Amino acid sequence: MSCELVSTEGLTRDFAVGRGLGATRTLRAVDGVDLEVRKGEILGVVGESGSGKSTLGRLLLRLLEPTSGRILFDGADLSRLDRRGVHAFRRRAQPIYQDPYSSLDPRWRVARTIREPLDAFGLGTAAERETRVAELLEAVGLSERHGAARPHQLSGGQRQRAAIAAAIAPRPDLVVADEPVSALDVLVQAQILNLIASLQREFGLTIVFITHNLSVVEHLADRVAVMYLGRIVELGRTAEVLRDPQHPYTRALIDSVPHPDPARGPDLSALRGEIPSPIDPPAGCRFHTRCPIAVDLCTTVDPPLRADASGRVVACHLAQLDQHAA
Amino acid sequence: MSVLRLDHVSVLYGRVSAVSDVSLAVDEGEIFALVGESGCGKTTLAMSIMGLLPRAAAVAGTIEFLGRDLTALGEEERAALRGDRISMVFQDPASALDPAFSVGEQIAETIRAHKRVGLREAKARALRLLEEVGIPDAPRRYRDPPHRFSGGMQQRVVIATALANEPALLIADEPTAALDVTIQAQILDLMRELRRRHRTTILLIAHDFGVVAQLCDRAGVLYAGQLVEVAPVGALFAESRHPYTAALLGALPSAEHARGALPAAPGQVPDLVSPPPGCRFQPRCPLRRAECDLVPPLAPVGDHLTACWATPETQALGRELAIAGGGA
Numbered sequence: 001m002s003c004e005l006v007s008t009e010g011l012t013r014d015f016a017v018g019r020g021l022g023a024t025r026t027l028r029a030v031d032g033v034d035l036e037v038r039k040g041e042i043l044g045v046v047g048e049s050g051s052g053k054s055t056l057g058r059l060l061l062r063l064l065e066p067t068s069g070r071i072l073f074d075g076a077d078l079s080r081l082d083r084r085g086v087h088a089f090r091r092r093a094q095p096i097y098q099d100p101y102s103s104l105d106p107r108w109r110v111a112r113t114i115r116e117p118l119d120a121f122g123l124g125t126a127a128e129r130e131t132r133v134a135e136l137l138e139a140v141g142l143s144e145r146h147g148a149a150r151p152h153q154l155s156g157g158q159r160q161r162a163a164i165a166a167a168i169a170p171r172p173d174l175v176v177a178d179e180p181v182s183a184l185d186v187l188v189q190a191q192i193l194n195l196i197a198s199l200q201r202e203f204g205l206t207i208v209f210i211t212h213n214l215s216v217v218e219h220l221a222d223r224v225a226v227m228y229l230g231r232i233v234e235l236g237r238t239a240e241v242l243r244d245p246q247h248p249y250t251r252a253l254i255d256s257v258p259h260p261d262p263a264r265g266p267d268l269s270a271l272r273g274e275i276p277s278p279i280d281p282p283a284g285c286r287f288h289t290r291c292p293i294a295v296d297l298c299t300t301v302d303p304p305l306r307a308d309a310s311g312r313v314v315a316c317h318l319a320q321l322d323q324h325a326a
Numbered sequence: 327m328s329v330l331r332l333d334h335v336s337v338l339y340g341r342v343s344a345v346s347d348v349s350l351a352v353d354e355g356e357i358f359a360l361v362g363e364s365g366c367g368k369t370t371l372a373m374s375i376m377g378l379l380p381r382a383a384a385v386a387g388t389i390e391f392l393g394r395d396l397t398a399l400g401e402e403e404r405a406a407l408r409g410d411r412i413s414m415v416f417q418d419p420a421s422a423l424d425p426a427f428s429v430g431e432q433i434a435e436t437i438r439a440h441k442r443v444g445l446r447e448a449k450a451r452a453l454r455l456l457e458e459v460g461i462p463d464a465p466r467r468y469r470d471p472p473h474r475f476s477g478g479m480q481q482r483v484v485i486a487t488a489l490a491n492e493p494a495l496l497i498a499d500e501p502t503a504a505l506d507v508t509i510q511a512q513i514l515d516l517m518r519e520l521r522r523r524h525r526t527t528i529l530l531i532a533h534d535f536g537v538v539a540q541l542c543d544r545a546g547v548l549y550a551g552q553l554v555e556v557a558p559v560g561a562l563f564a565e566s567r568h569p570y571t572a573a574l575l576g577a578l579p580s581a582e583h584a585r586g587a588l589p590a591a592p593g594q595v596p597d598l599v600s601p602p603p604g605c606r607f608q609p610r611c612p613l614r615r616a617e618c619d620l621v622p623p624l625a626p627v628g629d630h631l632t633a634c635w636a637t638p639e640t641q642a643l644g645r646e647l648a649i650a651g652g653g654a
Contacts, residue, residue, distance in 0.1 A: 048506035048507065048508065049506050155594055155595075156364075157594065158594075185363035185364050185533065185595075186363060186533070186535075186574050186577050186578065187363065187573060187574065187577050187590055187591050188363075188594070189577070189579070190577035190578075190579065190588040190589070190590035191590040193579055193586075193588055194586050194587070194588050194590055196586075197585045197586025197587075198586050201586065212506070212507065213579075214507075215578065215579045215580055216579045218579065218580055218581045219579035219580055219581060219583065219585065219588070220579070220585060238581075239581065242581075252508060253507065253508065255511075256507045256508045256510065256511040257507055257536060258510070258511070258514065258534070258536030258537050258539065258540040258541075259536055259539065259540070260535035260536045260538075260539045260563060260575065260578060261539055261563050262539045262540070262559045262560050262563055263560070263563075263564075264539075271508045271511070271512075274476050274478060274479075274509065275506065275508075
């Protein structure tokens with residue numbers, strides 16, 4: 001099948017963490033992740049602090065090298081690319097960050113930032129690049145006046161639009177968006193989500209959308225991967241995972257979101273305790289220390305990811321998966 | 327009885343009109359939310375109540391706390407109220423705690439700054455507070471500095487400090503915005519429990535409608551410095567009366583809207599150096615009409631107070647006020 005744009009196999013990334021004088025310990029931020037990102041889909045990646053979702057995003061963009069495991073992009077192993085291969089990959093995979101200043105040079109006019117990738121990758125003639133910058137500004141809902149402005153002269157929403165224009169300028173296949181709307185107010189957030197959806201449709205983008213916000217995932221993502229302490233614990237079609245979560249962590253995450261409707265009653269805090277340190281994760285299932293249904297097995301044996309017939313995967317000993325469902 | 331009553335409060339930072347003519351009352355024992363987007367004036371209002379606005383800010387109107395006008399008090403009197411009768415919880419617990427002192431000492435110190443109690447008694451009370459806010463193994467953790475606690479536990483310590491002198495009013499400015507969602511749920515539970523036990527009046531500053539719905543009794547919605555709607559949360563979420571409130575609630579992402587079809591109000595928040603005349607939401611409002619160039623009064627509409635010329639009640643009140651004004 002060639003429907004995946006990206007697939008990872010046993011993707012793992014460690015960080016050395018200083019601890020006092022000299023002694024270092026290893027923090028395994030991403031731990032053996034097998035993931036497929038299908039062409040043209042929006043894949044939501046959700047999790048709390050320390051879940052490894054941002055590290056996963058940086059690995060997919062090759063901004064970090066994996067400690068072990070590998071990433072196939074359009075069939076090619078990212079760690080085996082030569083210089084030309086890396087250059088080509090840089091064009092094809094683009095980031096969008098929470099803080100648009102991460103991708104906008106504060107000294108440059110916005111139009112120059114959007115033009116920069118066109119120059120860097122030698123896309124089109126000088127005249128064509130000018131036209132393309134104007135088209136991109138229009139595509140993200142900015143005017144020529146905004147193009148002539150510097151980032152600090154724009155509002156937060158306009159800056160994020162400019163950063164998005166720069167990201168899609170080189171016509172990437174993959175966009176990894178890490179909390180792109182988390183710093184934005186509700187009405188601006190709605191505008192930017194609409195923009196991302198329309199660009200995805202127009203350019204057939206594949207988007208990995210990293211967020212802590214389940215409502216955003218519910219609205220935007222075709223499929224969702226739920227991460228906890230470096231692992232994917234559940235993955236499946238968004239509507240199905242959110243309607244009928246199979247992993248107790250997914251359920252707790254859903255139950256913890258305060259619903260904007262007082263009639264839905266206060267959701268009692270679903271989970272006791274705190275997220276354990278990823279430096280020293282629990283043995284067995286990493287979630288067992290907070291899990292409301294854990295049994296003895298969970299404290300010793302790490303549950304493998306199991307798939308049901310519909311393609312939902314869950315890493316829980318106690319999940320009842322229908323292996324034969326249509 | 328109102329613990330807090332704002333009467334025609336406006337705040338100017340130089341030429342920036344951050345808060346414009348806000349009047350509201352918070353009753354004893356209730357949790358009242360001020361909601362709105364960045365720059366709507368909710369934090370400025372909180373700071374004006376605390377007396378912590380920068381010197382350059384000019385406050386007009388009156389802020390009555392338990393019947394005293396705070397704006398008439400000197401800095402010394404206001405400082406005496408802070409941390410005692412009025413206390414505050416901020417978004418970032420790490421910056422609210424002193425890294426050099428143990429969490430227990432900080433609470434005991436807050437008590438001794440305002441109450442004539444001995445060290446032993448202050449310590450005992452600090453320990454009880456740590457236990458009450460759910461710090462596990464509190465007697466041992468009393469001596470630990472803040473950095474030994476997670477963000478959620480730090481926020482519990484901050485809440486304990488804020489409650490140390492049993493304030494009549496607790497102002498909580500986005501107290502869970504920096505926390506993960508499972509930890510946020512625990513802190514919201516704690517706040518509900520503390521309110522039930524102490525009947526503390528809480529003014530919550532929030533942008534998350536979920537938090538407002540699950541924690542608060544009433545809410546006031548601010549837009550660009552103007553208070554546009556006040557209502558019990560049930561009524562607010564069931565049937566928002568102001569077009570801005572409706573726009574905010576309608577734009578929350580969910581599966582109810584097709585992808586890319588969130589009803590996002592066009593345009594953006596106005597520049598508060600030269601805001602539009604009258605209702606500041608009018609340039610973006612689907613119900614805009616000629617009267618919108620005048621500031622609409624907050625008029626009772628069912629359970630709501632709404633400042634919108636598109637409602638008959640506001641129009642009637644406007645006519646009344648115009649007549650009263652003409653006779654004066």
